[in-house]
Amino acid sequence: MKVERKEQGATRRSILQLLRRHGQMSAIELSEALEIGAVGIRQHLTALQQEGLVYICGLRRNIGRPAHLYALTERAESFFPKHYERLVCELIESVAAVGGEAAVTEILEQRRKTLFTRLAPQLADKPRAAQITALTEALVDQGYMCECEQGEQGDWLLIQYNCPFDCVARRYPQICAQELRLYEELLATTIERDTTIASGGHCCRYRIPG
Secondary structure, eight states: OHHHHHHHHHHHHHHHHHHHHHSOEEHHHHHHHHTOOHHHHHHHHHHHHHTTSEEEEEEEOOSSSOEEEEEEOGGGGGGSOOOHHHHHHHHHHHHHHHHHHHHHHHHHHHHHHHHHHHHHHHHTTOOHHHHHHHHHHHHHHTTOOEEEEEOTTSOEEEEESOOTTHHHHHHOTHHHHHHHHHHHHHHTSOOEEEEOTTTTOSSEEEEEOO
């Protein structure tokens, strides 16, 4: 059973790779490219559709029965390697090489101000619980694996289980300082951060007064 699942996973990855390379393909074209029967390919495509990774993007009308064309969804893009974090690290290092640590701090402060302007309206005139929920949702949209929960004493925990710019934060702690300041400005309160991923913790955890 494990071998069969492994083979299915490999076939589906191959389908995703072919669609990434060619943009759109029919089941017959995928069948020929992978040397797998068309019935089997259609079963894989159905499974990938159910997972939200491929969709029918059109119809090709040739001699005989028209053929559905399949393409990748936006969700499928997560299966392909991205190097945004490396690029950000290299850009920050270039800024530091030209302007020193002060220049790094300056651009991170500007980022904080931009984020505050964007997020503040989403939190304005809301009770604390709604503010923290809105902030958590905004962070998820930015790529954080993030959740919030209220403690027995009424205070809140905001927990981030990943860091979208981990390599930058480990080299430039200013980014962690700016994150904390941003949350304090948005929530208009003092926040305690008792652990960070950049310092070796398994999460970044913020304690927010209720």
